[in-house]
Amino acid sequence: MSTAAAKKETIPLDAPLVLGNPSFSDLSETIGGITEKKAPVQWFLLVGFFASLALLFAGSVGYLFWEGVGIWGLNVPVAWGWAIVNFVWWVGIGHAGTLISAILFLFRQRWRTAINRFAEAMTIFAVICALLFPMIHVGRVWVVYWTLPFPNQMMMWPNFRSPLLWDVFAVSTYFTVSLLFWYVGMIPDLATLRDRATTKVRKVMLGIFSLGWRGSNKQWKHYERAYLILAALATPLVLSVHSVVSFDFAVSQLPGWHTTIFPPYFVAGAIFSGFAMVMTLAIVARKIYKLENIITINHLDVMNKIMLATSLMVGYAYSCEFFVAWYSGNEFEQFAFINRATGPYAWAYWIMITCNVFIPQFLWSQRIRRSIPFMFVITIFINIGMWFERFVIVVSSLANDFLPSSWAYYTPSMWDVMTYIGTFGVFFTLFLLFLRFLPMVAISEVKGVLPAANPHYRGPVSSGGQS
Amino acid sequence: MKIDTKTFRFTDTGSFGSKAMIVGVIGLLASAAGYLVNSEQFFHSYLTAFVFWVTLGLGALFFTLIHHLVDAEWSVVLRRVMESTMVTLPLLIVFFVPIAFGMHDLFEWTHVDVVAGDTLLQGKAPYLNTTFFLARTAGYFLIWYLLTRALYTRSIKQDTSNEKGQTIRMRQISAPGMVLFGFTLTYAAFDWLMSLNPHWYSTIFGVYIFVGALLSSLGFITLILLFLRGKGVLADKVTVEHYHDLGKLIFAFTIFWAYIGFSQYFLIWYGNIPEETIFYHTRWAGSWKYVSMLIILGHFIFPFLMLLTRAAKRSLKVLAFMGFWMLFIHWVDMYWVILPSMGAHGANAHHGFSLSWMDLSTMLGIGGIFVWLFWKRFTSQPVVPVNDPKLEASFHFVNG
Numbered sequence: 001m002s003t004a005a006a007k008k009e010t011i012p013l014d015a016p017l018v019l020g021n022p023s024f025s026d027l028s029e030t031i032g033g034i035t036e037k038k039a040p041v042q043w044f045l046l047v048g049f050f051a052s053l054a055l056l057f058a059g060s061v062g063y064l065f066w067e068g069v070g071i072w073g074l075n076v077p078v079a080w081g082w083a084i085v086n087f088v089w090w091v092g093i094g095h096a097g098t099l100i101s102a103i104l105f106l107f108r109q110r111w112r113t114a115i116n117r118f119a120e121a122m123t124i125f126a127v128i129c130a131l132l133f134p135m136i137h138v139g140r141v142w143v144v145y146w147t148l149p150f151p152n153q154m155m156m157w158p159n160f161r162s163p164l165l166w167d168v169f170a171v172s173t174y175f176t177v178s179l180l181f182w183y184v185g186m187i188p189d190l191a192t193l194r195d196r197a198t199t200k201v202r203k204v205m206l207g208i209f210s211l212g213w214r215g216s217n218k219q220w221k222h223y224e225r226a227y228l229i230l231a232a233l234a235t236p237l238v239l240s241v242h243s244v245v246s247f248d249f250a251v252s253q254l255p256g257w258h259t260t261i262f263p264p265y266f267v268a269g270a271i272f273s274g275f276a277m278v279m280t281l282a283i284v285a286r287k288i289y290k291l292e293n294i295i296t297i298n299h300l301d302v303m304n305k306i307m308l309a310t311s312l313m314v315g316y317a318y319s320c321e322f323f324v325a326w327y328s329g330n331e332f333e334q335f336a337f338i339n340r341a342t343g344p345y346a347w348a349y350w351i352m353i354t355c356n357v358f359i360p361q362f363l364w365s366q367r368i369r370r371s372i373p374f375m376f377v378i379t380i381f382i383n384i385g386m387w388f389e390r391f392v393i394v395v396s397s398l399a400n401d402f403l404p405s406s407w408a409y410y411t412p413s414m415w416d417v418m419t420y421i422g423t424f425g426v427f428f429t430l431f432l433l434f435l436r437f438l439p440m441v442a443i444s445e446v447k448g449v450l451p452a453a454n455p456h457y458r459g460p461v462s463s464g465g466q467s
Numbered sequence: 468m469k470i471d472t473k474t475f476r477f478t479d480t481g482s483f484g485s486k487a488m489i490v491g492v493i494g495l496l497a498s499a500a501g502y503l504v505n506s507e508q509f510f511h512s513y514l515t516a517f518v519f520w521v522t523l524g525l526g527a528l529f530f531t532l533i534h535h536l537v538d539a540e541w542s543v544v545l546r547r548v549m550e551s552t553m554v555t556l557p558l559l560i561v562f563f564v565p566i567a568f569g570m571h572d573l574f575e576w577t578h579v580d581v582v583a584g585d586t587l588l589q590g591k592a593p594y595l596n597t598t599f600f601l602a603r604t605a606g607y608f609l610i611w612y613l614l615t616r617a618l619y620t621r622s623i624k625q626d627t628s629n630e631k632g633q634t635i636r637m638r639q640i641s642a643p644g645m646v647l648f649g650f651t652l653t654y655a656a657f658d659w660l661m662s663l664n665p666h667w668y669s670t671i672f673g674v675y676i677f678v679g680a681l682l683s684s685l686g687f688i689t690l691i692l693l694f695l696r697g698k699g700v701l702a703d704k705v706t707v708e709h710y711h712d713l714g715k716l717i718f719a720f721t722i723f724w725a726y727i728g729f730s731q732y733f734l735i736w737y738g739n740i741p742e743e744t745i746f747y748h749t750r751w752a753g754s755w756k757y758v759s760m761l762i763i764l765g766h767f768i769f770p771f772l773m774l775l776t777r778a779a780k781r782s783l784k785v786l787a788f789m790g791f792w793m794l795f796i797h798w799v800d801m802y803w804v805i806l807p808s809m810g811a812h813g814a815n816a817h818h819g820f821s822l823s824w825m826d827l828s829t830m831l832g833i834g835g836i837f838v839w840l841f842w843k844r845f846t847s848q849p850v851v852p853v854n855d856p857k858l859e860a861s862f863h864f865v866n867g
Contacts, residue, residue: 107537236722239726243726243730247733247734247737250734250738251733251734251737251738252738253738253739253740258734258738258740259670259734260669260670260671260672260730260731260734260735261670261671261674262730262734263671263726263730263734264671264674264726264727264730309645312645312646312649316649316650316653317670320653320670320673321670324668324669324670327591327594327657327668328668328742329586329587329588329590329591329666330742364642
């Protein structure tokens with residue numbers, strides 16, 4: 001496509017999903033080959049770097065366990081600081097995977113096949129990072145299992161009326177189902193790798209994890225049924241997890257926290273930040289591993305549209321909250337919002353508005369939606385903006401609560417910062433291991449959207465694809 | 468009733484439109500008599516009917532917008548039905564005129580003496596005042612008019628000109644159109660419904676009304692298609708596969724409705740702040756409790772169980788019933804939002820609900836005219852967008 005044509009014409013209505021017209025074996029070779037060849041030197045450098053960041057996390061948390069949460073910048077009333085901000089941020093990022101693999105599957109969006117594996121892996125690692133924070137925030141981390149309701153001789157039960165307990169259920173359910181979904185989706189690909197394996201170790205390991213997959217019609221029939229059911233089960237989870245996270249705030253009576261739009265607003269924000277993170281990672285990975293024909297510019301364009309849509313939803317929620325705070329006539333509500341925009345944390349508020357509402361508006365332009373450098377920068381801004389959204393919610397509402405005598409400016413300590421940076425180490429180390437050892441694109445699903453998978457396919461054609 | 472199978476144009480439109488018009492006129496005349504008997508009851512029943520039909524049109528507008536935005540294929544064959552519904556929406560501004568005259572009966576914040584003794588309402592006066600209120604309503608209808616017209620004229624133009632570019636153009640209109648849709652629906656819901664209880668506020672209220680709007684329009688579209696099918700129109704083009712998808716959407720948005728309704732209820736219940744709980748408190752007093760229960764059962768549990776299985780979603784009988792049911796329960800929902808605020812200081816809330824014949828006459832009145840206008844519009848053009856590049860694929864669409 002020439003650039004002049006691209007400028008005038010929008011994406012053709014029936015653009016092919018995979019470019020370069022690869023054959024089935026080309027795809028197995030391209031994607032499966034990555035896990036079989038020696039990793040590039042950049043991979044080792046990156047793993048080294050991020051694994052040392054993960055050590056930073058281990059060190060910070062070790063000192064935290066020794067000394068207690070007093071090492072963080074918390075004060076009263078800001079008893080929830082960076083840890084909760086980071087928790088919500090990571091959980092939010094962990095939303096794109098299941099949205100792409102479950103909801104877009106039910107909506108028959110076949111372009112999802114190029115990115116779903118990737119996004120699901122990201123989801124799982126992001127949820128792991130998220131779960132770390134409430135665990136280390138409880139103070140006495142060695143009794144964190146008390147959050148689980150199990151019969152015990154102390155006759156001690158968690159408080160079922162507490163949204164913090166619902167979080168335990170919601171996030172752990174989400175993690176379990178996401179993991180299952182990811183794994184079930186991977187079975188045919190693991191079998192492909194098993195069949196290609198040349199070493200004994202790979203044969204045995206992949207043989208175990210591919211659960212005896214032979215690719216018979218009967219297996220495919222069961223597999224696709226299982227996938228559909230898992231998608232249907234995972235769909236409500238996409239909404240429920242972040243809704244429950246929003247309950248942590250919204251069931252309180254604190255102005256700025258207690259507002260009814262919180263559940264859908266948090267879900268929209270989660271999908272927004274999740275897509276931004278998927279994009280950030282996908283843009284880099286498709287370049288390094290030369291997957292431009294599989295994760296095409298059309299895919300990125302569509303994902304940019306979803307980011308724009310969710311940015312608008314988040315903007316809608318911001319404006320609704322602000323309007324209703326004024327409309328309520330409640331002076332505390334009004335103060336909470338005016339304080340956000342003009343008070344001591346106004347800088348954070350305006351970073352949030354700029355990154356989440358203003359900057360994504362560039363995505364209205366098709367040229368920007370199809371420009372790699374532009375979209376990369378925008379996704380970074382969104383990742384930052386969504387962190388600040390949670391910072392604004394958590395900190396600004398707590399810091400200036402009903403009792404002005406206890407107002408104090410909240411500042412994180414170096415331990416807060418190091419713990420947060422450390423989770424990047426955990427996340428990226430896991431992600432790099434995934435890229436190295438598992439098929440990062442769903443090989444069998446991408447094969448399914450190739451023209452050759454169509455029963456009416458009549459051999460290679462010069463251009464065009466199937467509907 | 469007949470269509471030409473080549474051009475998809477009506478050759479005989481039947482008497483459906485004129486029957487609807489007669490029902491509408493009788494309903495409106497009866498309602499006008501009702502106004503003379505009990506103006507307060509009339510205005511509340513009337514507002515319920517008005518909001519019901521406006522939200523139904525808005526749901527169809529949303530369906531059209533999202534159809535273009537996601538480049539949907541299966542729903543091309545239904546496009547004309549949704550378009551004809553949405554393009555009828557702006558005409559409903561005529562029915563707003565009585566509401567403008569009935570504001571004193573409907574909205575407490577228009578009472579000068581009440582506002583004078585209420586600091587909260589004084590604070591809201593820059594927003595809740597008659598002039599601005601009417602200007603906003605005019606603005607909503609103007610936006611809906613421009614938006615539906617922009618989409619509809621292009622769709623009709625494509626029928627004769629066979630330009631693929633119109634599909635892209637309609638998509639380009641739909642993107643900003645969706646933003647306008649979201650804001651106008653939300654603020655219309657705030658104005659016409661939320662301000663009936665002028666102290667009460669809920670940020671999710673616009674989303675709540677949106678889901679109800681979408682569900683009612685899905686019910687309406689399903690019924691219209693089944694009606695056409697019964698007359699042999701499009702019977703072989705709109706197949707069980709399309710109905711299956713409509714059933715899936717009704718099912719999915721039933722769950723989404725419950726999610727939004729529950730979020731609103733639950734957060735208000737848990738927070739337990741009197742100025743918020745008042746909304747649910749009045750709807751749990753006296754016989755209103757039964758209406759509240761009916762909504763929980765009828766807007767969520769019943770349709771959820773009904774449409775859970777694949778067989779039910781593919782059964783035209785079940786879908787015909789569910790189409791009526793979604794319309795009925797959406798009306799109950801609007802009734803439940805509006806009627807408890809009738810009477811001085813919500814007297815109706817304490818007396819429990821009592822149905823009036825005007826609830827029916829206003830629904831038939833506005834509804835009859837709405838359906839008549841819809842039918843006139845629908846039958847004036849081909850029943851499917853004949854030159855849509857995805858029409859052929861839509862005819863042969865099969866669920867995977």
